[in-house]
Amino acid sequence: MAQVLLATTPEARQQIYQFRYRVYVEEMNKNPRGANHAERILKDELDDTATLLYLTIDGDIAATLRRNRLSETPLPNLIHRALEIERFMVAFPKDVLSFSSRFMVAPKYRNSSIAGAIVVEAYKLAREQGILFDFSHASPWLVPFYENLGFRRYGDNFLDVDAGLQIPLVLLLDDIAHLQAVHSPMYRSARRVTTPTVTRDWFLEAFPKAADFFNTYQHSPEEVWEFWLHKQQNHSDQPVSIFQSLDREQLKKLLRQGLFHSVKAGENIVRIGDIHSSVFVVLSGIVQRQSTIHSNTTTTSVLNPHHFFGEVTLFASLPSPEQVTAVTDVELFVLPKQAAMRAIKTMPDAMCQFFLQVSQSLCERYVAKDVTYERSTDLSSSNINQAA
Template structure:
């Protein structure tokens, strides 16, 4: 069936029956375990090919169906009915929201779309339904977390990074995000698809005092708002970080014109990391490329605890998985507070279609990075050549006469 026909026939429903929920569990397993290779997930039932956990028990489970097949799903938990695991409560900083009634807080997770429909409106349809349900039930804030490569998607929806990132032991480095469902000013500024649902309901718009509270409690949300409101501010920020006068060499951008540099850099999102944050782990699944904007990052072999390289502003990492879709080969840890530009593989694929000349330049630059790393790795593995023994000084057969002068 053509994709257009498939999208038109999508039905968004709530999974209420056991059969409906089990169909969702199987769909999750297919995406996370079979497609993405996350076989070590603690809650994966490999015998039944299910992926479910304790948060599913009292969650609202949305799913999109095409024919008899589940093609997308999203889980929503409400704080009144669900107690999150302590690690998530800490990651979301929920203690800071104690003055807000629990029923006005929700948590979104397990969002996934079938591979063939990831460029369709399936994602928009299931998220729009979730947003409508949130408005109808009086939810004020929705929380979620995502991989660094997906920050751009969530920011376009209206979510904002608001607190420190954290390391999930199963899926890796994650960014906590918050959505103020009724923040009309922000949703309009970022042109969120949710704005179309809210703009004709001014009686539901968030009061300014609530927006001021969020900005005061979590200053990081104001930076996201500034960048979302205009690309010039974001470009200026990146230009300041990577201007040539700093002495930083940016291998990814070599031989690109000013307009081409802008196009590449503005495709990414900025990740703020604390010293000690593990940004990548060996064995993790992911296809993002990272550029150090400020601070330092260390590349380590996790098992040997061996430092491979220290990356300074302008340098890149994650380039192998970005190109080859393989698991991460090393750990990368922030040595200081750092800002990292994250570029997704999706951008490169779009660039190959819309601007093949620019895409070829980027790929050529990445190939040079790979070659430099390969040469360095090869040299570091080779044993040092033993120094040749020193040759004894040449002496003639004649006897030496030593003259002692006395004064």
């Protein structure tokens, strides 16, 4: 039986710290700040004043989430600046602002409703506490998931030492219309609250770019298609090679499952060791990819519009063997594994060809072109006779 609980005892909080360690360090091979390898726990200074929620199934932790009220907890300077907290504090008091982090789900429940269940309970608690804005940040490949929950992009990317390239996110808890528009699991709970919306107009005026991010997802299918065409070189009416098996309608459906994302020159899009399980398509600009694949030899390549990367770890949650950096300002389309797998159910023939394109790319990268091989003669007829 699934149950969402508040960690009100030292023992419960210790179990959460141990669960985090298993997910981040043992499963994902990360070494984040706050990892105590002797005690096998993951804990940092924000935990001292945080509300910790956790979801159990048959007594075992299946998910957890941390929330800090900014009236009680100052955020680290980097996060405070990156999330532009001061701009919110000019118009709203600290006690209506919070920060959510350390959201983790056990591997076997990541494609289930478990994530939604703990988020809904966190939302209910935040509304009871009078929270209006809940901040967070995520890697590009996780943004579609957070946007489906109701979070919005609104600021510039920033670099976190542990997590790499991060995108600022904020949830407007009283913007019921937005939660409904993105089909957030929070909507059913949110619609029962009758208080007027006081955040949306201010937010969209203060951060007009946030409306552009949202509209990328909310345009009609035809508008999404035209957006795609606009990003292609020479405004060609042909999809990029990785999508060449998809017709116009199929490509539009797939585009709505992913993320259009901008990266500034010099920013690392993917670092060696990151776990992203996504494929990235360059829409405009130039990126540089450094890979360690053939016999620990590092190779460097330049990718232009229509090229893609990330396919090496698209199908498995393994550390990336490549670092990809934006040489110029870059626009990307990010397709997470979950979106690709969902598309298999609705257009299996086209996605079969899509995966074939990815497989061919993997073969070209893993098999060095300058290596020659000798045919084995161990199974000649004479050897077989001798073995008999």
